[in-house]
Every structure is written in C-alpha cells, then in structure tokens.
Amino acid sequence: NAGVTQTPKFRVLKTGQSMTLLCAQDMNHEYMYWYRQDPGMGLRLIHYSVGEGTTAKGEVPDGYNVSRLKKQNFLLGLESAAPSQTSVYFCASRDVGTRYGYTFGSGTRLTVV
Amino acid sequence: EDQVTQSPEALRLQEGESSSLNCSYTVSGLRGLFWYRQDPGKGPEFLFTLYSAGEEKEKERLKATLTKKESFLHITAPKPEDSATYLCAVHLYNTDKLIFGTGTRLQVFP
Numbered sequence: 548n549a550g551v552t553q554t555p556k557f558r559v560l561k562t563g564q565s566m567t568l569l570c571a572q573d574m575n576h577e578y579m580y581w582y583r584q585d586p587g588m589g590l591r592l593i594h595y596s597v598g599e600g601t602t603a604k605g606e607v608p609d610g611y612n613v614s615r616l617k618k619q620n621f622l623l624g625l626e627s628a629a630p631s632q633t634s635v636y637f638c639a640s641r642d643v644g645t646r647y648g649y650t651f652g653s654g655t656r657l658t659v660v
Numbered sequence: 661e662d663q664v665t666q667s668p669e670a671l672r673l674q675e676g677e678s679s680s681l682n683c684s685y686t687v688s689g690l691r692g693l694f695w696y697r698q699d700p701g702k703g704p705e706f707l708f709t710l711y712s713a714g715e716e717k718e719k720e721r722l723k724a725t726l727t728k729k730e731s732f733l734h735i736t737a738p739k740p741e742d743s744a745t746y747l748c749a750v751h752l753y754n755t756d757k758l759i760f761g762t763g764t765r766l767q768v769f770p
Contacts, residue, residue: 551703578756589762590704590747597756605757637703648694649758651703 549573553638553652560628560659568623568655570638578641579621580605580649581613583634590637596621628659662687666748666761673768676737681764683748684730693731694758695724696747704747707733738768 551572560566570579581593592605596615610632612624621640625632635656639649667682683693692711696704708717710726717724721742723734733746745765749758 580757582760587762590749590758590760592757595756603756639703648696648706648709649704650706651696653703654701 551638551640551650551652553636553655555655556653557656558658560625560657562628562630562659564628565624565626566628566657567625568636568638568657570621570623570640570652572619572621572638572640572650574640574642574650575618576640576642576650577618578643579615580639580641581611581621581623582637582639583607584637584654585634593623593636628657630659633657633659662750662752662759664748664750664759664761666746666764668764669762670765671767673735673738673766675739675768675770678734678736678738680735681733681746681766682730683733683761685748685750686729687750687752687759689753690750691753692751693726694749694751695731695733696749698745698747698763707746735766738766740768740770742766743768 554569580595582590584590591607594613599618602613614622635654637654638652641649664685695707698704708724713728721736725732745763747763748761
C-alpha cells in the first residue's frame with residue numbers, strides 16, 4: 548500500500564544511547580518532515596527536507612540530526628538520547644502542491660530511561 | 661508570533677448531538693488551513709484543506725468552514741466512530757512548514 552512507513556514502531560533507549568529512526572515513502576513526494584508529539588504540546592517540527600540531499604531545522608531541532616540521501620527516505624538520528632526525548636515521533640511527506648495535505652506515518656513511540 | 665489555538669480541548673457528545681470545534685489562528689500570511697483526524701496510536705489522517713475566507717468543505721458528517729480569523733469543524737449527528745482527536749494546522753506563505761494546534765479530543769457516546 549502506498550504511504551509513509553516508519554520503523555521501528557516502539558523503542559526503549561537508555562540515556563546516552565544513540566539510534567536512528569527510518570521513514571520511507573513510496574509516493575515520490577519532494578518534501579519530508581519529522582515531528583514529535585507530546586501531551587498538551589501538539590505536533591512540533593524537528594527537521595524537514597524540501598528535496599533529496601537537503602535538510603533544514605524546524606522548531607525543536609536540538610539533540611537531533613537528519614539525512615535525506617535518497618528521495619524516498621528521511622532518517623532521524625539521536626546521537627545521545629535524553630529522557631526529554633521521550634515522545635511519539637511522526638514522519639510526514641507531501642507533494643509540491645499543498646492541496647492534499649501531508650501524509651503521515653503511524654509513528655514511533657520512543658521511551659528514554 | 662504565529663499561533664494556532666483549538667477549543668475546546670475535549671468534547672463529549674451523545675450520538676446524534678451536533679456540535680462544532682473551533683480553530684483560531686493569528687498568523688502572518690495564511691496559505692492554507694488543514695484539518696486532520698487522529699485515532700489513538702495512529703498518525704494524523706488528512707480531512708480537508710481550506711484556502712480562503714468563506715470556503716467550505718464537506719465529508720460525510722463533517723463540514724469545515726473558514727473565516728479570516730478562525731475555522732470551524734461542524735459535526736452533524738455524530739456517531740461513536742467519529743470519536744477521535746481532531747487537529748487543525750496552518751500552512752504559511754514563504755515556509756515549508758505546518759503549525760499545529762493541540763487538538764480537540766472528541767468522544768461520542770451511544
């Protein structure tokens with residue numbers, strides 16, 4: 548099925564560990580985004596990409612890095628996880644126009660202990 | 661500062677009891693306003709895009725409207741399967757980002 552696939556779906560990390568979240572889309576979308584969702588805070592943009600090989604900072608980029616080496620993939624890295632990074636992470640993508648909105652993945656629930 | 665505010669935070673309705681959710685915004689240059697539905701444990705699902713004041717969009721029991729300062733999501737004769745969190749987001753000119761509200765959690769009881 549066409550859409551946005553996120554892996555893994557769940558992960559528990561210890562403080563200081565590193566990990567990479569993978570987002571893959573098969574809709575040939577140019578734009579891709581990483582958001583985090585916390586209770587009472589809504590969805591906040593971490594990093595985004597407007598095309599292959601490009602990345603840009605969003606609202607809450609500290610502690611995260613991203614890469615977009617291939618158009619269909621957008622990776623989110625945590626170099627040294629902190630408890631404050633416990634959250635649900637969503638990847639989204641969209642085509643050049645905005646008429647049909649963003650397509651979201653099903654999320655990765657990350658707990659840092 | 662660009663801001664999106666949704667109200668109420670939570671809404672409990674009896675099946676068949678119509679109501680409206682509000683999304684108010686103060687932004688510098690609205691390109692589009694989006695409504696999403698989010699079920700527990702899932703990602704947001706696109707519902708509507710509105711571009712200009714006076715525009716309306718409908719889908720089954722849902723109708724979204726837009727003014728220069730706010731948008732409403734009207735739910736007519738809701739059913740229990742309409743229970744979800746409804747998110748509003750704005751897309752601004754000269755940006756590639758959405759700014760989300762914190763959502764309205766809707767519960768519809770039979």
